[in-house]
Amino acid sequence: MTNLKVGGVPEHFNYPWYLTLKDKKYSKHNINLRWQDYPGGTGEMCKALRNGELDIAIVLTEGIIKDITDGNSSKIIQTFVNSPLIWGIHVGAKSTFKKIKELEHATVAISRFGSGSHLMAIVNARNQGWDVSKLKFKVIGDLQGGIDALTNGEADYFMWEHFTTKPLVDNGIFRRLDDCPTPWPCFVVAVRNEVLKNNFQEIKEVLEIINYQTKDFKKIENIDQTLAKRYGQKLKDIQEWLKITEWNDGKPITKNLITGIQNKMLQFNVIEEKKNPGEFIKNMYI
Numbered sequence: 123m124t125n126l127k128v129g130g131v132p133e134h135f136n137y138p139w140y141l142t143l144k145d146k147k148y149s150k151h152n153i154n155l156r157w158q159d160y161p162g163g164t165g166e167m168c169k170a171l172r173n174g175e176l177d178i179a180i181v182l183t184e185g186i187i188k189d190i191t192d193g194n195s196s197k198i199i200q201t202f203v204n205s206p207l208i209w210g211i212h213v214g215a216k217s218t219f220k221k222i223k224e225l226e227h228a229t230v231a232i233s234r235f236g237s238g239s240h241l242m243a244i245v246n247a248r249n250q251g252w253d254v255s256k257l258k259f260k261v262i263g264d265l266q267g268g269i270d271a272l273t274n275g276e277a278d279y280f281m282w283e284h285f286t287t288k289p290l291v292d293n294g295i296f297r298r299l300d301d302c303p304t305p306w307p308c309f310v311v312a313v314r315n316e317v318l319k320n321n322f323q324e325i326k327e328v329l330e331i332i333n334y335q336t337k338d339f340k341k342i343e344n345i346d347q348t349l350a351k352r353y354g355q356k357l358k359d360i361q362e363w364l365k366i367t368e369w370n371d372g373k374p375i376t377k378n379l380i381t382g383i384q385n386k387m388l389q390f391n392v393i394e395e396k397k398n399p400g401e402f403i404k405n406m407y408i
Contacts, residue, residue, distance in 0.1 A: 130180030165234025207308035228278035
């Protein structure tokens, strides 16, 4: 039995993993796959990949590309969610900020440096024409940290996935000023190089199982009701999310895609230089 550790955010995007684990689909292939929630997001997972606590990570595209650029010894083996992530730009319920343009000199809460909330704050700033070098950050760890920071005034705004934070908006904890979609596919599957070297076939098996699950995920009977109940969402919000979300059911990642994403990240000042796209990816279908 091969032991492998996979991790991701505890959000609706990753429910297909729960289903495959619940059905013990990996153990049938002699793989003991264990799931770990990472509420701190991509920055927390990148750290776990680096120190060997995690073998496979379902991470934000921009975060892992930035971290591989900075020395993370991992590879992207495919996209997981092909559609963009919709980042809500939130302020506290009692905040005096009413419009995005008012946030230029405000303090932004981020889970970690190098996380999606950090990098997308830079993307948003570039979209608004602000001086990125003057952005002020407050590290808050996770979503609960963001709630606390905005409520007690330690930070002014916080970017997190639109639908995950929708209940907080509905309950009057956050106000959402606007959305900022990622200009690239949002989630990828990243694996430590050591694991790819030693367990290539097992990783390929894991991919085939999860890809088969996501292929018809939307067709599962009452999946909208199941997700709404599990993640504390309104049914109409889950239905809207399902309409705009597309999983990758097995297409390999290409150098052209990585080059295009790097071009955008360079344009947005998220990375300082481009690297050979081959440094970021491993083709599992050779």
